[in-house]
Amino acid sequence: xxxxxxxxxxxxxxxxxRAGPTRVLSLVVWVAIDIILWGFMTKYLNSVTAAGFxxxxxxxxxxxxxxxxxxxxxxxxxxxxxxxWTRNFLNVFxxxxxxxxxxxxxxxxxxxxxAFSLVVMLALATALFGxxxxxxxxxxxxxxxxxxLFGIALGIVACSFVLRYxxxxxxxxWPIPAILSPFAGVFYPVSTMPAWVQTLAHVLPPVYxxxxxxxxxxxxxxxxxxxxxxxxxxxxYLLSASVVFTRVYRKAVRTGLIARYSAESIT
Amino acid sequence: xxxxxxxxxxxAYRDTLAVDDLSFATAPGEIVGLLGPNGAGKTTxxxxxxxxxxxxxxxxxxxxxxxxxxxxxxxxxxxxxxxYAPLPGNLTVDQNLRFFAMLYGVASIRRRIDxxxxxxxxxxxxxxxxxxxxxxxxxRVSLAKAMLNEPRLLLLDEPTASLDPATARDxxxxxRRVTSEAQVSVLWTSHNMYEVEAVxxxxxxxxxxxxxxxxxxxxxxxxxxxxxxEELFITVAREPLSLES
Numbered sequence: 123x124x125x126x127x128x129x130x131x132x133x134x135x136x137x138x139x140r141a142g143p144t145r146v147l148s149l150v151v152w153v154a155i156d157i158i159l160w161g162f163m164t165k166y167l168n169s170v171t172a173a174g175f176x177x178x179x180x181x182x183x184x185x186x187x188x189x190x191x192x193x194x195x196x197x198x199x200x201x202x203x204x205x206x207w208t209r210n211f212l213n214v215f216x217x218x219x220x221x222x223x224x225x226x227x228x229x230x231x232x233x234x235x236x237a238f239s240l241v242v243m244l245a246l247a248t249a250l251f252g253x254x255x256x257x258x259x260x261x262x263x264x265x266x267x268x269x270x271l272f273g274i275a276l277g278i279v280a281c282s283f284v285l286r287y288x289x290x291x292x293x294x295x296w297p298i299p300a301i302l303s304p305f306a307g308v309f310y311p312v313s314t315m316p317a318w319v320q321t322l323a324h325v326l327p328p329v330y331x332x333x334x335x336x337x338x339x340x341x342x343x344x345x346x347x348x349x350x351x352x353x354x355x356x357x358x359y360l361l362s363a364s365v366v367f368t369r370v371y372r373k374a375v376r377t378g379l380i381a382r383y384s385a386e387s388i389t
Numbered sequence: 390x391x392x393x394x395x396x397x398x399x400x401a402y403r404d405t406l407a408v409d410d411l412s413f414a415t416a417p418g419e420i421v422g423l424l425g426p427n428g429a430g431k432t433t434x435x436x437x438x439x440x441x442x443x444x445x446x447x448x449x450x451x452x453x454x455x456x457x458x459x460x461x462x463x464x465x466x467x468x469x470x471x472x473y474a475p476l477p478g479n480l481t482v483d484q485n486l487r488f489f490a491m492l493y494g495v496a497s498i499r500r501r502i503d504x505x506x507x508x509x510x511x512x513x514x515x516x517x518x519x520x521x522x523x524x525x526x527x528x529r530v531s532l533a534k535a536m537l538n539e540p541r542l543l544l545l546d547e548p549t550a551s552l553d554p555a556t557a558r559d560x561x562x563x564x565r566r567v568t569s570e571a572q573v574s575v576l577w578t579s580h581n582m583y584e585v586e587a588v589x590x591x592x593x594x595x596x597x598x599x600x601x602x603x604x605x606x607x608x609x610x611x612x613x614x615x616x617x618x619e620e621l622f623i624t625v626a627r628e629p630l631s632l633e634s
Contacts, residue, residue, distance in 0.1 A: 133491065204477070211441075214492070
């Protein structure tokens with residue numbers, strides 16, 4: 123893999139972010155609203171429940187982590203959509219860039235945009251509601267890594283879907299985090315859900331992160347093995363997503379869809 | 390040695406054969422016109438040479454690099470401009486050229502962009518978004534992008550379609566000069582027969598995905614009993630069987 127074509131994708135995102143406020147605001151506004159909404163919610167819950175239990179690291183921390191995962195996923199898809207919206211596939215895929223370099227460019231763009239969102243969220247949550255990431259200890263890094271890898275994997279799957287079904291399939295991408303959140307144990311322990319849902323939930327890497335977070339802030343111990351399973355699942359999904367994207371791309375080249383993308387399907 | 394070598398190229402979509410056993414080669418410094426009515430297989434052929442459409446059969450080699458097995462090396466030596474593939478309108482001319490220069494691994498990006506902006510009379514548009522340029526200016530930006538990597542093979546799909554006659558002539562002159570100086574090989578599609586006669590060294594008339602006629606655009610009409618290239622084109626489009634030997 124060459125670094126220059128990967129940097130080109132990142133540079134393009136930088137140019138677009140710099141060009142106007144709309145793209146920058148999209149990185150900040152929703153996550154800021156979430157932090158403020160859930161920040162006040164946690165303050166209220168702290169005031170009406172028994173003293174001694176702090177909802178801030180449990181709920182607000184979870185919201186922050188989930189929003190980070192969402193931004194990672196959208197970071198990949200937004201960089202991809204730039205080529206969809208500007209009908210740029212012929213120019214990009216007719217160049218010497220390889221599909222792995224293209225994916226690496228999307229991922230690199232997402233690293234930068236999601237890191238920016240994370241900093242904003244953290245600043246708001248810390249300044250306004252006293253959330254401290256330090257309360258998660260050294261496990262914070264693996265927590266973020268698992269969410270990052272799974273976010274990238276889902277972002278790539280979403281891109282594959284849009285590549286396969288055309289620009290009108292874009293709507294499919296936006297609700298993915300909302301659809302997953304009830305099963306990912308973001309706001310409540312997995313044990314709250316029915317047994318069959320619990321089984322389903324355990325194939326989702328974020329479950330291991332949020333269960334681990336709750337264990338830490340309630341004074342329990344986090345199982346390293348459990349987090350390792352979450353990490354392994356995330357890596358598995360990431361590799362699978364890359365295979366899926368490559369296959370969808372190859373099929374699009376075989377059928378001619380890349381060259382006639384606005385047609386949405388070649389039948 | 391040929392720059393582009395296409396052998397037995399075939400593209401089938403289910404029951405439709407878009408390109409049927411197409412073979413040709415282009416030499417350094419040669420401009421080859423790919424002509425034919427709509428649906429003859431011109432753009433399909435260009436898309437296959439560009440690597441965005443997989444052939445059903447046959448082989449494409451660019452400077453001896455097989456496109457199927459050595460895609461990157463083959464495409465590093467290739468570039469293209471097409472009227473239906475404008476550069477993103479939300480980036481400036483400079484940003485677009487820089488982005489594509491990086492994709493094509495251009496060494497001295499700033500120097501190359503400066504030279505191309507000068508060459509295609511785009512200096513004053515450097516920091517303007519491509520989306521606000523006129524179609525003629527956008528075409529010139531696309532052509533500048535197509536020259537970024539100093540390609541050995543240039544694919545031009547109706548490059549002057551949206552240009553006024555004066556600008557089109559300027560563009561043709563520029564492309565001819567580059568082709569001759571750098572010994573670039575050009576595959577050019579156009580429906581403007583005047584342009585084809587003025588620019589192309591050789592033409593391939595496609596009909597139903599096959600080469601029906603091949604030759605010098607200035608002598609080919611007379612060889613087939615027609616007075617002009619346009620008349621020959623119309624015959625190819627309407628009565629291809631009358632020309633098959």
